[in-house]
Amino acid sequence: MQNLIEKNLYKKSLLSYLLWPLSIKYSLILILRRKLHLGGYRSRCKIISVGNVVSGGSGKTPVTIFLAKYLRKQGKMIAVSHRGYKGKFEKDNKLISDENKVFDFAKDAGDETFLLASKLVGIPVITGRNRKRSIQILEEKYPDLEYIILDDSFQHLKVKHDVDFVIFNAIGGIGNGFVLPSGILREPLSALQYSDYIVFNGKGDIPSQIQKYNKPIFKGEYHIKRFTDINRKEIKPTGKLALLSGIGLPKSFENTIHKAELNFEKHFRFPDHYDFKNNEIIKQISTDVKLEKIDYLLTTEKDFAKLQFIEHDLPLVIVEVEFVLENEEELTI
Structure with missing residues (x-):
């Protein structure tokens, strides 16, 4: 499967061109979704979203860990929210670690969520697909909370974001430039206009298609x-x-x-x-x-x-x- 993806979604091929009409229709739906969205839940905490516009790995969770440690060094009170993809609590909203420890059941919360809790000991981590409810739980439990970082949340519009980081990996880049199903893009690159920062993960030149949106770009590895x-x-x-x-x-x-x-x-x-x-x-x-x-x-x-x-x-x-x-x-x- 990975080889099929690399040959047809990271590169332009006969199959990607055959799927391209479907991508055009899907792109229009996504553009309209952004434009017609009327707003979302406004938290009293500053909401930082870490996400991407590509499917597959770009480095969202490592960047989330970096930002959490960065804010903690500044003395900020922070917490982290993750969907908990394929975890036991994805359809619920459950705190899997608090300021004191990682709970025993955290191992059932999904690989990335458990990794976050393990790497960010002392920082509350909550799992659950309903980000609004996760934020409300954190607000109720931690009155002094200042920041909540949402891992993998750029496409989640039901919560207002104060800062949006969009992550790209130098190896995958933007793939063949097409939106799913004919490429790796989760939505058109025009969505970058809604971002605040772009993080380019790895060595190499940053594609001009990313640079043209004139967003601050950070490089890391x-x-x-x-x-x-x-x-x-x-x-x-x-x-x-x-x-x-x-x-x-x-x-x-x-x-x-x-x-x-x-x-x-x-x-x-x-x-x-x-x-x-x-x-x-x-x-x-x-x-x-x-x-x-x-x-x-x-x-x-x-x-x-x-x-x-x-x-x-x-x-x-x-x-x-x-x-x-x-x-x-x-x-x-």
């Missing part, structure tokens, strides 16, 4: 903080390596590993948010690892959020990364 074993003890991966991931943009993970001057034999790639609960799949990976004499299997923190609760004998090494903004001193929120 992932830095590997450390490698750890499953007990979170720091380790140096050596020998024969392979990768294991179920993320939106697998090449981004590969690029991060290459930047660390590490080589890998193969990449076990699965769809974004893959839950790894299929025992036969895990057994097959384990068999392949042993047959090919792989010493370490490098995986992302997002994937380990699920793998740590699954019984297996994989020689996992978790790649802990942090998002670093090049021109952080220019950020004002």
Whole structure:
């Protein structure tokens, strides 16, 4: 599936052109949705939205973590809201961590939500598709709350945003420039006029189609903080390596590993948010690892959020990364 997407949605192809008429109709619907929207819930807190206009991975959650830590360093009272995609509480609204601890049931809230809570200990994290209700719960529980960061919320118009960050990944960019289903864009690039800041994640030139909206652009990239074993003890991966991931943009993970001057034999790639609960799949990976004499299997923190609760004998090494903004001193929120 990933290869099909890369060949037809990241590049222009016969299939993408055949689907293009559907994209035109969908684009018009999305443009009208923006123009006809009359407003949304106004929170007493400052609402910061972190989102994108592309499907697949761009780096929203790492940027959310960066912004949360940035505001905390400034002494601000903050909380984070995430939809909890594919999690147990997506249709509810549930606080999975507070200012004191991460609750035991947080592991059921979805991989990205659990990752947020794990990386932002001391910052309340709430999950739930209904963002308005999540905000109201946070407002009621924390009277002194100043900021709420909404991860993956650019298209969510039922809540008024004070600041909108839109994230692009240098590897995926804007794909072939078409809107779904013939491209990777979730809505036309004209939606960037509603953003406040654009964050370009990775090295390379920023596409002119993004620059033309004259929005402040920040550049940043992932830095590997450390490698750890499953007990979170720091380790140096050596020998024969392979990768294991179920993320939106697998090449981004590969690029991060290459930047660390590490080589890998193969990449076990699965769809974004893959839950790894299929025992036969895990057994097959384990068999392949042993047959090919792989010493370490490098995986992302997002994937380990699920793998740590699954019984297996994989020689996992978790790649802990942090998002670093090049021109952080220019950020004002």
